[in-house]
Structures are given as C-alpha cells and as structure tokens.
Amino acid sequence: MVVSGQIAVDRRGNVIGPGDFKRQFNEVYRNLGAILKEYDASFRDVVQFTTYIVNASDVPTFHQLRVQLYKKIYPKGDYPANTLLVVDGLVLEGLLLEIEALVALD
Secondary structure, eight states, X not given: OEEEEEOSBOTTSOBSSTTOHHHHHHHHHHHHHHHHHHTTOOGGGEEEEEEEESOGGGHHHHHHHHHHHHHXXXXXXXXXXXXXXXXXXXXXXXXXXXXXXXXXXX
C-alpha cells in the first residue's frame, strides 16, 4: 500500500503551523499514524518513506526530530529506508514538508 504524501493541514485544508517545521513534522507523522491504524497497520509495516522538504536549512532539524521520534516508534532500531528530497515548494503556501510511505500489508 502507498500512503500518499501527508501534509500538515486540518480538516478544512488550512495549513497547521505555517513556518513551524517541528509542529508540521509532528502533525504529518500523526496523520501517517492515523492512516496506518485505519488499515490495521503500524509504523513497523512501513518499508520506505519519501520525505519532501522545502528548505534545505530544515534538514538538520528533520534529522533531529526523526531520531527522537524513531526511538519511540521503532524501539528495536529497525528503521525503514527514507529518501529525502529538497523541493522548491509544495501544494499549499506555508507547507514545509510532505511525507509519503510505502507499507507492506499482509
């Protein structure tokens, strides 16, 4: 299963935390977790992430936040592959990152 790119928006499509990379990071992973749960899956079922970041200057923050989060969602250290791309922009003004996931389901 492919979980299409998740972004930090509310139910009305408004950007959550414009300019706040950490807030958007947390929202995107919260959205991913909710979708996985809907399909009776978890982050352990993710075999690859593709991450799109608008500002190269946010890459160190991304790595720091990812290390903190992955310690919680992958306690055995069995992290999936992650392709990281820096892009000119995303679908809505104010978005700083988008993440899609490739998920192996039984």
